[in-house]
Amino acid sequence: MTKPYIFITRKLPDEVVDPFREQLDISMWDSEEVAVDPERLLKEAKHADGLLTMLSDSIDGDVLRQASNLKVVANLAVGFDNIDIEAAKKHSITVTNTPDVLTETTADLTFGLLMATARRMMEAASFVKEGKWEHWSPLLMAGSDIHHKTIGIVGMGRIGEAVAKRARGFNMNVLYHNRTRKQEVEDRLSVEYVNFDSLISKADFVVSLVPLTEETEKLFNEEIFNRMKREAIFINVSRGKVMDEKALYQAITTGEIRGAGLDVFQEEPISETHPLLSLKEVVCLPHIGSASRETRYNMMKLSLDNVLNVLQGSNPLTPVN
């Protein structure tokens, strides 16, 4: 019997992929770093039974329409805004993502980024390495406190909860806003549900964990930044397109807010000439929310299990549609 054929859009470690070769005929793009060429992706999509994709691959309606054999797209991310879910549904293609396995790792990064931004850690580390540290002084690299401050989490999914838990450990007051109120989470973690406007005006740290949808695109815009506290710090670890980068730059340079910690950008990779990169109040990371070795390996394995399940006629472990 011929094995189902799958294409993986990045080179993943053999130790993760090889155990699946017994049941699947697997090809991979040959680079771990550089994204698959769109022409190759389309060519593969046209005859593969399954695709294992990265968040940087655009799996749009055009690709899915031409993918006549395709039964499953397993995205190596919890977010799936790079895939046209409606088109997948229309063509009966299952889409899966990688929730749960990355929750704690992404929450660690979120809280680390919040701390690094508030306490100016990146700026201070460069200061030492560049040989600029000549004196100790009372206000040298003085940042903002974290403990006992108010954090406002926008998007209380699994990662939001894990961030809230960390914040409670720092004796922070935790506000959240979500499409649905979560009474059980409020009771368990001592967090308070507030409406979006109230969160924006009360939080010292506004943390975006919302998925990118039509409703959340540019949710954080000029008007919203202007309504934040002047000492507020904005943290974005969800998707770059939920914020207006020009408005964020303007808000920081005019003192409407104090700074930002960003793991995601409207265009990734961000250009090295992007104005936000010139600001010392902004800490930028290259979309590494879930990037621990353990978690990335777990995400790869989960994605392959999802592909295998669908192609063997079982239910995927973590379906999106």
Ligand code: DGY
């Ligand atoms: C995801 O999985 O969607 C995250 O953005 C990865 O860091």
